[in-house]
Amino acid sequence: xxxxxxxxxxxxxxxxxxxxxxxxxxxxxxxxxxxxxxxxxxxxxxxxxxxxxxxxxxxxxxxxxxxxxxxxxxxxxxxxxxxxxxxxxxxxxxxxxxxxxxxxxxxxxxxxxxxxxxxxxxxxxxxxxxxxxxxxxxxxxxxxxxxxxxxxxxxxxxxxxxxxxxxxxxxxxxxxxxxxxxxxxxxxxxxxxxxxxxxxxxxxxxxxxxxxxxxxxxxxxxxxxxxxxxxxxxxxxxxxxxxxxxxxxxxxxxxxxxxxxxxxxxxxxxxxxxxxxxxxxxxxxxxxxxxxxxxxxxxxxxxxxxxxxxxxxxxxxxxxxxxxxxxxxxxxxxxxxxxxxxxxxxxxxxxxxxxxxxxxxxxxxxxxxxxxxxxxxxxxxxxxxxxxxxxxxxxxxxxxxxxxxx
Ligand code: F3S
Numbered sequence: 199x200x201x202x203x204x205x206x207x208x209x210x211x212x213x214x215x216x217x218x219x220x221x222x223x224x225x226x227x228x229x230x231x232x233x234x235x236x237x238x239x240x241x242x243x244x245x246x247x248x249x250x251x252x253x254x255x256x257x258x259x260x261x262x263x264x265x266x267x268x269x270x271x272x273x274x275x276x277x278x279x280x281x282x283x284x285x286x287x288x289x290x291x292x293x294x295x296x297x298x299x300x301x302x303x304x305x306x307x308x309x310x311x312x313x314x315x316x317x318x319x320x321x322x323x324x325x326x327x328x329x330x331x332x333x334x335x336x337x338x339x340x341x342x343x344x345x346x347x348x349x350x351x352x353x354x355x356x357x358x359x360x361x362x363x364x365x366x367x368x369x370x371x372x373x374x375x376x377x378x379x380x381x382x383x384x385x386x387x388x389x390x391x392x393x394x395x396x397x398x399x400x401x402x403x404x405x406x407x408x409x410x411x412x413x414x415x416x417x418x419x420x421x422x423x424x425x426x427x428x429x430x431x432x433x434x435x436x437x438x439x440x441x442x443x444x445x446x447x448x449x450x451x452x453x454x455x456x457x458x459x460x461x462x463x464x465x466x467x468x469x470x471x472x473x474x475x476x477x478x479x480x481x482x483x484x485x486x487x488x489x490x491x492x493x494x495x496x497x498x499x500x501x502x503x504x505x506x507x508x509x510x511x512x513x514x515x516x517x518x519x520x521x522x523x524x525x526x527x528x529x530x531x532x533x534x535x536x537x538x539x540x541x542x543x544x545x546x547x548x549x550x551x552x553x554x555x556x557x558x559x560x561x562x563x564x565x566x567x568x569x570x571x572x573x574x575x576x577x578x579x580x581x582x583x584x585x586x587x588x589x590x591x592x593x594x595x596x597x598x599x600x601x602x603x604x
Contacts, residue, residue: 199228199369200235208365216268216309220361227358228369236367237331237374240349241273243319244311244363245335246356248280248558249299256356257298260305263360270310271366274359275324277336278500278525279303279315280559282552289523289551295560311363315553316527318435318500320347323529328457331374333362337448338439338499338574344449346434348457350374353448373449381451382419384464385411387426389476398436399591401429402573404471405440406479411469412445421450422464425471429455435499440573483576486567486586493565493585494518494599495556496592497525498572503533505592510539512596513546519601521565522548525555548599557582569598 201209209225211218224236246252252260280299281291291299307313316322317336326332326343332351334340335358343349352372354362362368372378385408404426412421421441429437429452441447451459496509501524509524524543526534531552534540540550551559556568557578567586568579579585590598 199225199233201225202236205236205365205367214267216263216266217364219263219266220268220364221367223357223361224365224367224369228371231369231371233369233371235370237370238366239272239333239362239368240326240330241275241324241332242270242359242363243275243277243324243332243334243336243339244306244356244359245277245354247276247278247302247306247315248554249295249302250280250558250560252302257302257305259357260302263364264305264308268309268364270363272363273324274311274363275319275322276306276311276313276315277317278555278558279553281554282550283315285550285552288549289554289559290564291560309364314527314529316500317555318502318527321500321502321530322527331368333359333368335359337442338435340448341438341442341450342435344373345438345451345456350379379449379458380420381422381462381465382417382467383412383415383421384466384468385421385423385471386468387423387471389471389473396433397571397591398432399571399589401433401437402440402571402576402589403476403479403483405437406444406483406573407471407475409441409443409445409447410479411471411475412441412447418446419465419467421447422459422462423450423452424464426452426455432502432505436572439499443574443577479573480589483573483587483589486569486588488588488598490567490586491569491588491598492520492567493556494520494522494569494595495525495575496571496595497523497551498555498557498570498575500555501526501530503530503537506530506534506539506543507537508592509548509596510542512593513548513600514542516546516600518547518599520599522599523551523556524548525551528552546600569595571595
């Protein structure tokens with residue numbers, strides 16, 4: 199692998215211990231994947247922030263990198279943490295967990311990482327443009343950056359994303375290269391969705407239906423998806439989260455919607471996604487009855503301000519009857535505060551869970567069944583916390599939380 203003078207200086211330890219360790223990680227990765235060189239990255243998004251996932255060993259490693267003088271050279275932001283950094287008590291987070299989570303955030307801050315904890319960095323100040331090279335880690339954000347924006351990133355692990363931040367580099371392999379961005383299979387979407395209702399939940403189910411079929415293909419091709427005429431930003435973020443979760447997809451093309459699709463003709467190999475596939479995907483994420491639901495959450499991926507405005511509209515003058523978490527980033531919450539949405543939502547009894555989400559927070563054993571509009575949240579609700587789920591249209595999720603007498 200060819201390294202520049204600057205990169206060799208980092209590797210030789212001339213720019214501090216942490217930078218040396220970071221360059222060692224990237225050089226090893228580049229060697230494994232056959233990268234010819236390093237490329238500069240425009241921004242970084244680091245996952246593995248929740249102390250629930252990181253544990254003591256992860257925190258020790260971060261502290262070591264911060265003590266070793268590591269400093270981010272590019273804009274770097276964080277994935278959701280295990281709690282609302284400012285308001286963790288209201289969410290029932292244990293104090294000992296909070297203390298460790300704060301140490302994690304402090305270690306990142308010492309390294310100059312912007313401590314905005316969100317999986318939708320593109321809504322909160324970390325918005326790349328077409329063709330930029332990135333080192334992002336969160337699977338839904340990686341899929342969004344590659345597909346919807348046309349930026350270029352592999353799905354980084356926590357250590358390799360931090361290493362990219364501390365060096366401003368990533369090895370040139372995978373989705374950074376033109377040849378790996380070509381579609382390998384056409385997906386014909388024939389199903390129209392249940393009850394004619396589209397929206398985030400439909401795109402969550404569609405992501406699962408397509409994802410399952412992609413997973414079954416040995417070559418893991420980039421899909422070229424036909425049959426979707428329009429999709430909002432919110433629907434696309436829901437779809438990215440779901441297709442990444444169920445199909446491991448980090449890039450897709452949709453003609454008329456995503457920016458690189460026009461460069462390609464539909465591949466000859468075709469798979470169909472029928473109404474029966476969509477119905478099966480929906481059914482598989484609906485194993486709880488309304489009575490069983492004791493936890494409601496919107497914001498996987500983190501909510502946009504338009505979604506929060508809609509929640510405020512639906513909750514105005516109402517009282518909720520179930521624990522209801524609204525998860526978003528700190529900058530988006532600030533807009534909600536200013537617009538008066540926060541006051542309306544909190545008056546209903548619903549809680550903002552900022553900087554975190556229902557998957558990375560330590561909630562094991564607290565609830566029985568989750569209602570959500572997110573296909574990804576359904577997957578992890580069961581896989582991580584053994585919760586039953588109800589996947590519903592966005593507005594119905596809010597109604598599910600509201601007391602039935604209203
Ligand atoms: Fe984001 Fe948490 Fe969902 S990190 S994509 S809200 S699982």
